[in-house]
Amino acid sequence: MLATILIVAAAVATAQPTGRPAGATPVSEQDVHDVAAQLRCVVCQTLSVADSPSEMAGQMRGIVRERLAAGDSPAQVRQYFVDRYGEWILLAPPRRGFTLLVWLAPLVAVVVGVGIVAIRISGWTRARRPTPPPVDAAMRERIRQELERET
Amino acid sequence: MTRGWRWLVPLAAVPVLGLLAYGFTLNPREAPSPLVGRPAAAFTLTSFDGAKLDLADLRGKVVVLNFWASWCYPACYEEAPALERGWKSYRDRGVVVVGVDIQDKDEAARKFINDFRLTFANAPDPGGKVSVDYGVYGVPETFFIDREGRIRAKHVGALSDQMFAEAIEPLLAAAGTTK
Amino acid sequence: MIPEIGHGALLVALGLALYGGVMSAVGGRRGRPALVESAQHAALGVFVLVTACLLLLIYAFLTFDFSVVSVATNTNLGTPFYYRITAVWGALEGSIVLWSWLLSLYTLIVILRHRTSARELYPWVLMTMLSVIGFFLLVMTVAAPVFARSLPIPPDGRGLNPLLEDSGMITHPVALYLGFTGFTVPFAFAVAALITGRVGDFWITTTRRWTIVAWYFLSLGLLIGGWWSYHVLGWGGYWAWDPVENAAFMPWLTGTALLHSVMIQERRRMLRLWNLALVILTFSLTLFGTFLTRSGVIASVHAFSQGAIGIFFLTFLALVVLSALALLAWRWNDLGAQGELDSIVSRESAFLLNNVLLVAATFTVFFGTVFPLLSEAVKGAKVSVGAPFFNQVNIPLFLSLIFLMGIGPLIAWRRASLDNLKRNFLWPVVIGSVAAIVLRLVGVGSSVAVLSLALTVFVTATITVDLVRATRARRAMGEWTLPALGGLLLRHNRRYGGFVVHLAVLVVAVGVTGSQAWSVQTETTLKRGEEAALAGYRVRFDGLRESQESNHGKVTGSFTVVAGRGAGTVLEPAKKFYPQEQSPIAYVDYRLGFVDDVYLVLGDFARDGSSATVKMQVNRMVSWIWIGGLVLTLGTLLAILPERRRPA
Numbered sequence: 001m002l003a004t005i006l007i008v009a010a011a012v013a014t015a016q017p018t019g020r021p022a023g024a025t026p027v028s029e030q031d032v033h034d035v036a037a038q039l040r041c042v043v044c045q046t047l048s049v050a051d052s053p054s055e056m057a058g059q060m061r062g063i064v065r066e067r068l069a070a071g072d073s074p075a076q077v078r079q080y081f082v083d084r085y086g087e088w089i090l091l092a093p094p095r096r097g098f099t100l101l102v103w104l105a106p107l108v109a110v111v112v113g114v115g116i117v118a119i120r121i122s123g124w125t126r127a128r129r130p131t132p133p134p135v136d137a138a139m140r141e142r143i144r145q146e147l148e149r150e151t
Numbered sequence: 152m153t154r155g156w157r158w159l160v161p162l163a164a165v166p167v168l169g170l171l172a173y174g175f176t177l178n179p180r181e182a183p184s185p186l187v188g189r190p191a192a193a194f195t196l197t198s199f200d201g202a203k204l205d206l207a208d209l210r211g212k213v214v215v216l217n218f219w220a221s222w223c224y225p226a227c228y229e230e231a232p233a234l235e236r237g238w239k240s241y242r243d244r245g246v247v248v249v250g251v252d253i254q255d256k257d258e259a260a261r262k263f264i265n266d267f268r269l270t271f272a273n274a275p276d277p278g279g280k281v282s283v284d285y286g287v288y289g290v291p292e293t294f295f296i297d298r299e300g301r302i303r304a305k306h307v308g309a310l311s312d313q314m315f316a317e318a319i320e321p322l323l324a325a326a327g328t329t330k
Numbered sequence: 331m332i333p334e335i336g337h338g339a340l341l342v343a344l345g346l347a348l349y350g351g352v353m354s355a356v357g358g359r360r361g362r363p364a365l366v367e368s369a370q371h372a373a374l375g376v377f378v379l380v381t382a383c384l385l386l387l388i389y390a391f392l393t394f395d396f397s398v399v400s401v402a403t404n405t406n407l408g409t410p411f412y413y414r415i416t417a418v419w420g421a422l423e424g425s426i427v428l429w430s431w432l433l434s435l436y437t438l439i440v441i442l443r444h445r446t447s448a449r450e451l452y453p454w455v456l457m458t459m460l461s462v463i464g465f466f467l468l469v470m471t472v473a474a475p476v477f478a479r480s481l482p483i484p485p486d487g488r489g490l491n492p493l494l495e496d497s498g499m500i501t502h503p504v505a506l507y508l509g510f511t512g513f514t515v516p517f518a519f520a521v522a523a524l525i526t527g528r529v530g531d532f533w534i535t536t537t538r539r540w541t542i543v544a545w546y547f548l549s550l551g552l553l554i555g556g557w558w559s560y561h562v563l564g565w566g567g568y569w570a571w572d573p574v575e576n577a578a579f580m581p582w583l584t585g586t587a588l589l590h591s592v593m594i595q596e597r598r599r600m601l602r603l604w605n606l607a608l609v610i611l612t613f614s615l616t617l618f619g620t621f622l623t624r625s626g627v628i629a630s631v632h633a634f635s636q637g638a639i640g641i642f643f644l645t646f647l648a649l650v651v652l653s654a655l656a657l658l659a660w661r662w663n664d665l666g667a668q669g670e671l672d673s674i675v676s677r678e679s680a681f682l683l684n685n686v687l688l689v690a691a692t693f694t695v696f697f698g699t700v701f702p703l704l705s706e707a708v709k710g711a712k713v714s715v716g717a718p719f720f721n722q723v724n725i726p727l728f729l730s731l732i733f734l735m736g737i738g739p740l741i742a743w744r745r746a747s748l749d750n751l752k753r754n755f756l757w758p759v760v761i762g763s764v765a766a767i768v769l770r771l772v773g774v775g776s777s778v779a780v781l782s783l784a785l786t787v788f789v790t791a792t793i794t795v796d797l798v799r800a801t802r803a804r805r806a807m808g809e810w811t812l813p814a815l816g817g818l819l820l821r822h823n824r825r826y827g828g829f830v831v832h833l834a835v836l837v838v839a840v841g842v843t844g845s846q847a848w849s850v851q852t853e854t855t856l857k858r859g860e861e862a863a864l865a866g867y868r869v870r871f872d873g874l875r876e877s878q879e880s881n882h883g884k885v886t887g888s889f890t891v892v893a894g895r896g897a898g899t900v901l902e903p904a905k906k907f908y909p910q911e912q913s914p915i916a917y918v919d920y921r922l923g924f925v926d927d928v929y930l931v932l933g934d935f936a937r938d939g940s941s942a943t944v945k946m947q948v949n950r951m952v953s954w955i956w957i958g959g960l961v962l963t964l965g966t967l968l969a970i971l972p973e974r975r976r977p978a
Contacts, residue, residue: 029852040714042288046572048717051565053916053931053945055254056288059279061853084286086185091716093701098709102701106694106723113686121679124600124671157662160607161655167700168648174703175625175640182712222913 032065035074039064039081040091048091184286184305191216191296192284196251196274199261204249204274206300213241213322214296215248215315218282221259223290226309230291231267237315238271244323245298250274253282253290297322333398336386336477340470343379346372347464351457358453358525366453370441373460377434380467384418384431387476391418396487399478400424406487408881409495416499417490422624422639423476425503429620430466432511437463440515448536454522455515462514465646473642489881492908492915498558506551506578510616512544513581516588517613517654520606524657529664534592534605539970541592545585546966552578553838553959564916564931566851566947568955571720576699577619580692584612587688590681590738597743598678603658603665604685610654615692617647622699672745680738684731691727695720721846729781732839735832736789739825740796757795762788779847786836786843793829819968827969834965838958844925844951851947853933858940865948867928868892872900874939883907884917887932887942891921903932903944927952 036050041057049060060081067077081089093099135143191214196204206214217234219227238248250273252260257275264273276282285294295304295318304318350372357365387400391414396402404417404424419428437459445452470476516537523533555575556568569575588608594601625640671678698715705713740754766784774780797815804814819826854862856871863869872888886904904917920929926948933943 030850033851038718040716046570046716047565051567051570053564053933055913055934056279056282058853058933058943059254060283062278063280063283081283082185084186084284085288086182086286086712088182088702088712088714091714092718092722093705093713093715098705098711099701099713102698102715102719103723105697106690106727109690109693110686110727113690114683117679117682117686120669121671121674121682124669125674157659158656160659161652164648164651164655168644168651170700170703170707171621171644171647173707174700175644177703177706 028065028068031068031074032061035064035068035077036061038078038091040089042085042089182288186286186294186302187305189302191294191300191302192281194281194284196276196281198272198274199252199257199264200272202272204272206249209247209249210300211245211298213246213298213319214294215246215319216285216294216296217248217250217310218253218285218287218290218292219250219263220253220255220290221263222255227263227291230293230309230311231263231269233310233312233315235267235269235271236312237319241319241323246319246323247271251276251281253279253287295319295322297325331397332386332390332395333477333479336383336390336398337471337475339379339383339386340467340476343376343383344464344467344471346375346379347460347467350376351460351464354453354456354460358457366456369453369456369460370445373434373437373441373456376460376463376467377438380427380431380434380463383476384427387424387427388415388418391415394487396485397480397483399480400476402480402484402487404487404490406489406881408879409487409490410880413490413495413499416494419503420490420494420499423470423474423478425507426466426470426474427476428503429507429511430463430470432507433459433463433466433514436511436515440518444536448519448532450526450528451519451522451533451536454525455518458518458521459514462518469639469642473639489908492882492906492911493562496558496562498554498562502551502554502558505547505554509544509546509548509551510578510581510619512540512547513585513609513613513616515540515544516609520609521654521657524606524654524661527661527664529602529606529661531595531599531602534595538592538596541585541588542966542970545582545589546962548578548582548585549962550959552582553955553962557956560952561918561920564918566849566918566929566931566945566949568845568952571695571698571717573699574619574623576695576720577615577622580695581612581615581619583688583692583695584608584615587685588612590684594678594681598669600669600678603662606658606665608685610651610658611692614647614651614654617643617650621647675741675746675751677738677741677743677746680734680741684734684738687727687731687734691724694723694727698723725778728839729778729785732782732785732789732836735835736785736792739829739832740792754792754795758788758791761791774847776847779843782839782843786840789832789836793833796829797826820971823968823971823973827965827967827971830965830968831962832965834958834961836958837961838955841951841954841956841958844954845949848950849947849952851945853943853945855934855941855943862944862946864946865926866893867926867946867948869930869944869946870898871942871944874935874942879906881908885932885935887930887935887944889919889930889944891928891930893926893928899928901928901930903930905932905935922953924953926950 033050036057037048039049039060041047041049041052041054041060043054043056044052047057049057049064051057064077067080068074072080078090087094087099093102095103191206193206194204195206198204215234215237217230219231221227234248234250238246242248248271250269250271252263252273252275255275260273260275285292289307291307291309293306293310294302295306297303303322306314306318350369352369353365353372354369357363357369387398389395390398390401391405392411394401394405394407400421400423404421405414409417418424437456440455440459444455448455516534519533519537523529552575555578559570560566560568588605591601591605591608595605621640621643624643698719701715702713705711736758737755742750762784765787766780769780769783774783797818800818801811801814804818805811809817850865852862852864856862856869858871858873861868861870868891870890870892872890874885874887877884877886884904884906886902889901889903890898891901892898899921901919901921903919905914906917907914916931918929918931920927927950929947929949931945931947933945935942
């Protein structure tokens, strides 16, 4: 059952969150934010272009806005930046090639961990089931007598 | 666990520590540019003097494209005189130095130009489009563009006279070869 | 004067620490209590000297003594009084003094509490603590001298990083370091257990409270860090998966695993090897954290500095990890788990799964943090691993952990019968599922948010079921409800303290879920008098004004925020111009609420004040995260109360 929960959770987690109520501002601001959140702000080192308060990030957001308005898809806008800066401009590494390793890491960790635990637990549950002591005729007679005395 | 295998546990830590040690040899703030070897992005800017500055007009010359800002202390302040000297020495040999001022205020930029008595063309980049086109992530950065309009080299950080000459000479030597 | 005195004192302390470390080791090995006592006196001497140095440093900062390099670099004549104290640990050198002082304080407490009760282990515990202190003293005297003298003495200092001029800077490092250094004690006991071969339960039951207290302070430090990030850095977020944040998060994750697996060792005498490994891992991760912050190996907003000090830390980290793991390998065969279990459906399994998930999360965060290094080493390519990655991979793990929070406390040890499962979980599962359906119907679009909140409801239901049943049982014996409840909490304070801590985690989880799913933001340029609207709030730009503070110039924008038809709140985000900083620092203004935080950041503006660009955010449920911190404090206090043995 736990495994099912984990699988469900994993499947659901890959769904994109869509629960954003519409603001009174034009929808494209949210689109700008979504694309900018995947780009790395080059001056602040860990923040996204969407989050960074720096001037450079503001300019990059402006360019994202321009390109989206010109009809580029989010993937094309991302590629625009990758062409000019290199892959490190993306805040999440692409899911192919060498960088696929980092995406697989959590899966491998959980599988290996659960595997080790499963092996240990099966060892422990096997150890638990002792064979009952053999009961011979004399013992049986004693048991019968004691039971009769109780009742 | 059988006898020897348990020693794998401390041993397993060694590659991780090794990786961290390797990290000392790197500079996390430096990134290789994918633009080297590619055609330089076109741009049209208005210089501080009001003149039009178009990269296409400079085809056939070796272009030194320098990104700077007045707040970029001390690196931009160190290299400004070197750029001016390079401009003066090489302009007769077909080299053009162009400065692009990014994320700056006009008055501060003009003061910078006046203080260093720069005579090569300088233009501000409002909106940052040109700086993004060149993958600029800090100042100063300098691009060396050959006569065919290809970026041949990129230098991050302050430029010295020697670096200027070393970058320029090969581009001057490769004269007139059409693609 | 001060540089020389301070430096000299630290050198003496270093000598004492080394002497004490050696004496306690020899005394322990040869069974000579006199040597151990001598080491003990050395440790007391170290505490006195380090305290004196800390006070000396604070004094230097308060009196603008620029002959000390650290003072000159981190303050100037305009730095306000309050921040002159926090500047002490705002920079590299001073932070190590704070760390060392806390270590020596903890050593003092260990001496007072355990010198008679932990006879066998004590010399080795002392040796370990003194060795760690010795390393930090070495750093303070050689690698990054705290009391370096400025030559010549400058007339004015450079000034404190403006981002550190905040109340968070007073508490965040202290809480965090109390947590980090706190884990040294269980580690020292683990090392002592391995060296003496007394790898039974004594070392872990003795350090149980230490682990809880260290864990608590680490949690607090992380939360305060989040609060500081939220209200100072100007991006409206509280966690960026920055490498240094990750470095503090990882020992928290393994520390949480440890808190749980300790219970299995206490009840069932299992997992002795695992617990030792976990303590070693946790302590190593705290050292990794200080290494990361101070070495500049991975770029981060936090990083103090670069330089030779990184090599010091890496060497020490390597020494600690390799020798501790070697000790573990040495005693491996004495740690054979004589485990017995009736069924895979049991509390032991739930706790083991909890450990697997937490360690898997730790591995994920670690791998993601060092992956840029790996990529460059193997492929020569630079990549970034940032928030989108960490959020995506960790969400399933954390959701599973929340689910387990509901299962663990109620499921039976050894084997959970079907009846036990039904009794404890039927209602919570039903209520949780209903909650999920209701949330969907109400219009919550994000599946992750629905799952997260439904699981929270499920876990809350399990806690309620347990409380109600237990209180009812007491009531059946003639007690009134409230005294029954109170008696219950106090009599079984460990269990119910744990429940309250779980509740705190749930509150934080709700805050995180809400803020990630429902926060909105926008960026507009407004002319004076113009309005913008977002999520039911209207923001009007009223104007700008300039001012000069003690150490910076400031341009403040005035904005009126109106919600619906209510009265307006005036928010004044500003840009602060510090002479020593290249670009202006954004000063955020916000209005906090139970559900909504309205958050403004000032961007570009016209010189004459006719227009300004403002970034506006309506962040939802963020306050729940801070409230969770309060609940956490209550739960921890309850959990560490001394156990009452008399019937309540």
